[in-house]
Amino acid sequence: xxxxxxxxxxxxxxxxxxxxxxxxxxxxxxxxxxxxxxxxxxxxxxxxxxxxxxxxxxxxxxxxxxxxxxxxxxxxxxxxxxxxxxxxxxxxxxxxxxxxxxxxxxxxxxxxxxxxxxxxxxxxxxxxxxxxxxxxxxxxxxxxxxxxxxxxxxxxxxxxxxxxxxxxxxxxxxxxxxxxxxxxxxxxxxxxxxxxxxxxxxxxxxxxxxxxxxxxxxxxxxxxxxxxxxxxxxxxxxxxxxxxxxxxxxxxxxxxxxxxxxxxxxxxxxxxxxxxxxxxxxxxxxxxxxxxxxxxxxxxxxxxxxxxxxxxxxxxxxxxxxxxxxxxxxxxxxxxxxxxxxxxxxxxxxxxxxxx
Amino acid sequence: xxxxxxxxxxxxxxxxxxxxxxxxxxxxxxxxxxxxxxxxxxxxxxxxxxxxxxxxxxxxxxxxxxxxxxxxxxxxxxxxxxxxxxxxxxxxxxxxxxxxxxxxxxxxxxxxxxxxxxxxxxxxxxxxxxxxxxxxxxxxxxxxxxxxxxxxxxxxxxxxxxxxxxxxxxxxxxxxxxxxxxxxxxxxxxxxxxxxxxxxxxxxxxxxxxxxxxxxxxxxxxxxxxxxxxxxxxxxxxxxxxxxxxxxxxxxxxxxxxxxxxxxxxxxxxxxxxxxxxxxxxxxxxxxxxxxxxxxxxxxxxxxxxxxxxxxxxxxxxxxxxxxxxxxxxxxxxxxxxxxxxxxxxxxxxxxxxxxxxxxxxxxxxxxxxxxxxxxxxxxxxxxxxxxxxxxxxxxxxxxxxxxxxxxxxxxxxxxxxxxxxxxxxxxxxxxxxxxxxxxxxxxxxxxxxxxxxxxxxxxxxxxxxxxxxxxxxxxxxxxxxxxxxxxxxxxxxxxxxxxxxxxxxxxxxxxxxxxxxxxxxxxxxxxxxxxxxxxxxxxxxxxxxxxxxxxxxxx
Numbered sequence: 001x002x003x004x005x006x007x008x009x010x011x012x013x014x015x016x017x018x019x020x021x022x023x024x025x026x027x028x029x030x031x032x033x034x035x036x037x038x039x040x041x042x043x044x045x046x047x048x049x050x051x052x053x054x055x056x057x058x059x060x061x062x063x064x065x066x067x068x069x070x071x072x073x074x075x076x077x078x079x080x081x082x083x084x085x086x087x088x089x090x091x092x093x094x095x096x097x098x099x100x101x102x103x104x105x106x107x108x109x110x111x112x113x114x115x116x117x118x119x120x121x122x123x124x125x126x127x128x129x130x131x132x133x134x135x136x137x138x139x140x141x142x143x144x145x146x147x148x149x150x151x152x153x154x155x156x157x158x159x160x161x162x163x164x165x166x167x168x169x170x171x172x173x174x175x176x177x178x179x180x181x182x183x184x185x186x187x188x189x190x191x192x193x194x195x196x197x198x199x200x201x202x203x204x205x206x207x208x209x210x211x212x213x214x215x216x217x218x219x220x221x222x223x224x225x226x227x228x229x230x231x232x233x234x235x236x237x238x239x240x241x242x243x244x245x246x247x248x249x250x251x252x253x254x255x256x257x258x259x260x261x262x263x264x265x266x267x268x269x270x271x272x273x274x275x276x277x278x279x280x281x282x283x284x285x286x287x288x289x290x291x292x293x294x295x296x297x298x299x300x301x302x303x304x305x306x307x308x309x310x311x312x313x314x315x316x317x318x319x320x321x322x323x324x325x326x327x328x329x330x331x332x333x334x335x336x337x338x339x340x341x342x343x344x345x346x347x348x349x350x351x352x353x354x355x356x
Numbered sequence: 357x358x359x360x361x362x363x364x365x366x367x368x369x370x371x372x373x374x375x376x377x378x379x380x381x382x383x384x385x386x387x388x389x390x391x392x393x394x395x396x397x398x399x400x401x402x403x404x405x406x407x408x409x410x411x412x413x414x415x416x417x418x419x420x421x422x423x424x425x426x427x428x429x430x431x432x433x434x435x436x437x438x439x440x441x442x443x444x445x446x447x448x449x450x451x452x453x454x455x456x457x458x459x460x461x462x463x464x465x466x467x468x469x470x471x472x473x474x475x476x477x478x479x480x481x482x483x484x485x486x487x488x489x490x491x492x493x494x495x496x497x498x499x500x501x502x503x504x505x506x507x508x509x510x511x512x513x514x515x516x517x518x519x520x521x522x523x524x525x526x527x528x529x530x531x532x533x534x535x536x537x538x539x540x541x542x543x544x545x546x547x548x549x550x551x552x553x554x555x556x557x558x559x560x561x562x563x564x565x566x567x568x569x570x571x572x573x574x575x576x577x578x579x580x581x582x583x584x585x586x587x588x589x590x591x592x593x594x595x596x597x598x599x600x601x602x603x604x605x606x607x608x609x610x611x612x613x614x615x616x617x618x619x620x621x622x623x624x625x626x627x628x629x630x631x632x633x634x635x636x637x638x639x640x641x642x643x644x645x646x647x648x649x650x651x652x653x654x655x656x657x658x659x660x661x662x663x664x665x666x667x668x669x670x671x672x673x674x675x676x677x678x679x680x681x682x683x684x685x686x687x688x689x690x691x692x693x694x695x696x697x698x699x700x701x702x703x704x705x706x707x708x709x710x711x712x713x714x715x716x717x718x719x720x721x722x723x724x725x726x727x728x729x730x731x732x733x734x735x736x737x738x739x740x741x742x743x744x745x746x747x748x749x750x751x752x753x754x755x756x757x758x759x760x761x762x763x764x765x766x767x768x769x770x771x772x773x774x775x776x777x778x779x780x781x782x783x784x785x786x787x788x789x790x791x792x793x794x795x796x797x798x799x800x801x802x803x804x805x806x807x808x809x810x811x812x813x814x815x816x817x818x819x820x821x822x823x824x825x826x827x828x829x830x831x832x833x834x835x836x837x838x839x840x841x842x843x844x845x846x847x848x849x850x851x852x853x854x855x856x857x858x859x860x861x862x863x864x865x866x867x868x869x870x871x872x873x874x875x876x877x878x879x880x881x882x883x884x885x886x887x888x889x890x891x892x893x894x895x896x897x898x899x900x901x902x903x904x905x906x907x908x909x910x911x912x
Contacts, residue, residue: 084762085777230680347409
């Protein structure tokens with residue numbers, strides 16, 4: 001009885017509290033749902049918030065009254081999203097993913113064809129025959145190493161140098177299963193030796209030796225470069241924009257070299273998403289980030305070498321004209337049909353086999 | 357049965373949520389798992405059975421989860437008992453700090469572990485330096501590391517569940533047993549443990565499912581240890597969507613089997629308060645034992661405190677400067693200033709708060725009638741319904757997110773034309789489904805401990821059903837319900853894996869901001885958000901506990 005009496009006195013407090021929480025949260029959420037009446041563009045891109053922020057500001061200056069928003073996602077996340085959002089299209093532009101990913105997405109009808117003004121300045125292999133996507137940057141893969149811990153005479157110059165037993169437990173590599181960059185490199189290593197036997201076996205052997213020297217597979221590129229800087233490992237393979245950015249912007253004690261026998265160039269593209277709410281504005285943004293001026297800016301500050309062939313070599317930033325990039329031919333068709341199987345084989349038969 | 361219409365109304369709500377939120381999205385997973393390249397087939401399951409990698413991953417997930425439950429139960433349970441029954445110097449402080457790991461969402465906990473125990477982590481380098489080694493004596497990868505993080509993050513479930521239960525226990529039962537000549541051991545095994553059963557089962561379930569579906573730990577330092585969640589993720593990335601779905605089914609079946617097994621022949625009510633007996637806390641007399649208790653307590657507190665302190669330290673460290681030193685060499689306020697004065701700073705914090713509050717509030721409102729239905733009544737299919745509400749918790753976050761998104765991405769017959777993808781609402785709804793079991797479980801555990809006779813008494817004295825519910829039942833279960841809700845709110849605040857799939861600019865949560873700062877090498881800023889998140893979660897849990905104890909004080 002005592003209990004029941006006591007309860008009646010606190011009951012209102014409890015109910016008031018619950019209803020307060022519910023009502024206030026509902027009100028809050030309505031407040032957040034308020035619509036901005038200005039026309040807006042939504043960009044999905046893995047190029048990093050810094051580059052996106054710069055382009056956003058520049059575009060908004062040129063188009064007063066327009067709001068550019070972006071989501072900084074990995075290309076795999078963008079693929080999943082665009083696929084899910086088909087009936088309720090959110091984004092206008094997908095800026096950044098490898099040509100392989102773009103052509104897969106194009107086949108699944110993700111994109112609105114658009115023929116940019118500079119279409120003819122892009123090499124045949126770096127564009128879709130039906131205008132669904134175009135290449136913007138070409139990204140060389142590089143060997144990256146800790147500048148402090150690797151002696152000048154030991155710096156690996158080419159792919160095969162990485163297999164030297166002296167590097168045992170010295171390599172750390174980005175987990176290749178989930179990375180376009182690493183898949184490209186592993187695929188290129190298999191295709192490099194494909195001609196002799198028409199099988200991936202020689203390539204698998206090479207990857208097995210690489211695994212023998214590998215200390216760890218990291219979860220993403222940032223962790224990879226940080227671990228190199230902290231000397232958990234000394235050498236790795238990664239793409240030039242991220243590496244150069246880590247060296248020059250984040251001041252990590254790293255350095256890189258382009259493999260002397262040639263390196264695969266990953267074509268990085270742009271596309272307009274089918275069903276975009278703002279087709280006109282989307283085209284303007286598409287053109288805007290690929291003007292010579294903005295491509296040079298991306299090259300100078302963010303280390304993305306441009307793909308357009310009509311850009312005056314003299315205008316290219318100094319760092320780019322200094323390095324020599326020898327492209328390694330990659331059979332795109334063969335790569336596309338086989339890479340999934342190769343990666344599955346690698347995941348189950350090669351990964352960590354030496355550590356067990 | 358004049359209450360029938362009310363029960364049917366409750367049941368209708370439960371059915372609605374279960375059908376649209378759970379059955380419909382998950383049915384599509386089941387169907388997809390039996391397809392191969394769009395054709396009906398068993399190929400995915402054949403692949404699972406024939407692939408040594410996937411089998412190994414399944415086995416690893418299973419035994420790691422079992423070990424996590426055992427380890428967490430031993431540590432969390434003994435801490436709860438120790439702090440409840442014994443009095444020694446520092447007890448209050450230790451018991452206040454014990455649930456601290458709950459404040460750190462998995463992603464943040466794992467990151468803190470890496471900076472502390474990782475190969476170039478603070479503690480590892482300290483040990484290397486002190487012992488003049490060339491390499492740290494441990495490596496933070498593989499199953500050992502995953503188990504360590506799991507136990508660190510999950511023992512607090514046992515600790516809080518058992519502590520709450522101990523506070524509401526009817527100690528006259530223990531006294532009675534003692535007077536009747538039972539030994540300490542007999543009281544413990546025959547009286548105390550059976551009384552704590554609902555709490556133990558609740559905590560074991562949450563821990564087991566959490567660790568089966570755990571992603572951040574294996575993802576960030578799995579490396580050589582294949583785990584099921586990781587294989588699902590890899591299969592998805594490798595465009596083997598159907599295989600990923602079949603693997604998810606395997607995971608869900610294991611988690612749900614654990615649920616069925618743990619809740620088998622669960623008693624409807626156990627004892628319940630029949631008399632008044634105050635907890636007797638025995639002060640430790642022997643000075644040696646006193647010192648020992650203090651020593652153990654201090655070590656425990658250090659272990660508990662190190663990860664959050666590491667996070668705090670990094671939030672003040674200068675980005676990029678820390679390479680070979682034990683501790684970051686230079687400190688700055690810049691990280692905080694940058695975060696607090698950036699234009700978009702408040703947005704993710706605000707979004708997370710709103711969405712988590714919505715989800716937790718809805719879960720509380722849903723759990724009160726649902727737990728009543730599940731414990732006070734019995735009807736055909738009840739057990740199935742209980743299990744179904746647990747499904748969103750048992751599935752890995754990625755799969756839940758994708759299946760839900762795929763079910764509500766365009767107008768279809770089954771979703772009644774409701775398109776949620778690309779809207780603000782999809783995240784609060786997914787959060788709601790995901791955290792619902794937390795609230796439901798703790799409410800149910802509470803309800804099971806309460807003597808049904810109290811309600812009968814109220815009814816027989818002429819109170820109506822609703823009057824009894826409002827004045828007797830709800831006030832009695834509210835402590836558990838509120839602490840469960842606070843926990844649910846905390847979980848939603850730190851949610852990452854599901855959010856990343858479906859967030860939109862207006863629902864961008866803190867966890868996404870942290871990941872994005874990390875990706876951009878802004879370790880310091882990420883840590884600032886991590887500290888902020890930890891503080892918010894801490895405040896919400898403290899408020900939850902205050903409300904809960906406020907209530908339970910009236911229950912004596």
